[in-house]
Amino acid sequence: MAMEQPVCLVGNGADGELEVNPAALEILHGVAQPVVVVAIVGLYRTGKSYLMNSLAGKKKGFSLGSTVQSHTKGIWMWCLPHPRWDGHTLVLLDTEGLGDVEKGNTKNDVWIFALAVLLSSTLVYNSKGTIDQYAMEQLHFVSELTEHIKVKAQGGDDLEEDTEFVRFFPSFVWAVRDFMLELRIEGQLVTEDEYLEHALALKKGINKKVMDYNLPRQCIRNFFPTRKCFLFVQPASRQEMGQLDSLPTSALDPQFLEQTRQFCDYVFQCSHVKTVKGGILVNGQRFRSLVQSYVGTIRSGQVPCLDNTVTAMAAIENEAALREALAHYTAGMGGLQLPVELGELSALHGRCEADALRLFMQRSFKDEEQGFQKQLVAGITERYGNLLAENEAVSEQTCRALLEELSAAMQQKLSAGLYSQPGGYQAYDRDQNWVVENYRAKAKKGVKAEEALEQFLASKKVEAEAVLKADKLLTEAEKHMAEEKQKAELLEQQWKAAEEKRLQTEQLLKDQERSHQENVKQLEAKVAEELASARQEAERALESKLKEQEAMLQKGFVEKARLMEDEISGLKREISSASKIDFLSDLFSTIREALRTVTCVSNYLRSRHQRGKGTSNPSKTQR
Incomplete structure (x- = not known):
């Protein structure tokens, strides 16, 4: 997906409330690749759009503006092929400038900032001048995030929620524009990142002034797993600043160009694929659901909740995955020219079912108790059963038509009385054998070949007996031998028809077992993948907490470092439990039990093939 220019993703409707642009959602619907989402926030007229255009590799795209008015309204989106990672899409989000005096209230600013945090995998905060107390005060939105974002749908106190944010929040990049100072702290040259960490250092004390000073700094340290700083000199003279794009x-x-190049390189190389709670990777379609869910919640007057959003997104995606997988199976099976032998039908069914499952697994996630997967199994079973029934009907019709065609000459002879003459039975028997031989020689009769022949021979029994009795040329002994031969041939054909059904039932039971094994195998792989993602998420949070704890100890905040120990221990236990084989073993046992519903498939299919249509089932003794 490569867009020629950005489109508005979230804007303000006629009622002044945030609303999603359907055209942007349609674009995202077509993005099946994983997305790396980079959002930029900051005060209006600070040059955010220029940096985003640079990430897009364009001079123009996001509106730069050249007056004191804010040009970007709402959130604008630009989807582009990722410049470094094949098979990934880069989604750039340019947000409305914060603090625009024309808006008259800050409610819109708060939600724009919250959405940028919720939607991005890398958040760029853009400011001018230096990272001083004024710059920190302008970042008060960070301090308010806990009031506008919830992690859990139920339970958990505010402190517990705060500690969870680092697991799901984006990486943080502070871009300082028009920086004119020398990078020295206490006489020592420092790096850009050291400059940022110095600016985020906490003060000791418990009075209100110290607490107000520490609050935005503590929030940045607590919420964002990684932090990076880039300093930019002024790109051009003041007179030319309004025409940067031209x-x-x-x-x-x-120097500005080199700083911009380094900034872009870092974002391209270090920005991760967007994930949601549980380490679930987000593609364009899932991102679409995220945007709709978050904006819908905000419009309803509620606070966006990560748990609820992921649950809602999973329901939408799993439903779509179910439809897509069933459509794939149906299309794959639709190319058969019926009738076919059961082996051919079964082999194609196995391939199409495995492909449909794979397609479902790729798109689905958080399928609680395998509810959607069981629907997929049931849907495939129903379609396979219908196809089996259709194949039987076509086979039966084909076989009957063939037998009627081959025996047409016999019927004419019978009507003309040719078999009523002396020696007529010998001619009748010879002609019937010819019909059977030519019928057997004909290919592509399908699964009802033996049963149809058995029914044909049974229908001719009375006719053959009448011809035999009327033949004056044969002795009574010869007629008796001919009768026994007829019975033996009919009994043999009954056995062949029963054997045909038995083999088909065995094949259907094998289909059922293969289906069960395929479901379990693919689900085990899916669960292991999701556990690995959740473990990576926890490891990322643990790494961030350990670094923060070390920083607190170095600065002498021993009590703060000690209070982090419970969080760190909890993360370590989570990582350990997600790796234990006995945990996975118990989980997979549950999976197997959940998918045992496939057993009813064999019962359904077996009953279809065991229903006799006037066919006896000869015993071994009879044979």
């Missing part, structure tokens, strides 16, 4: 590269400060 200035040639040669007119821009070389």
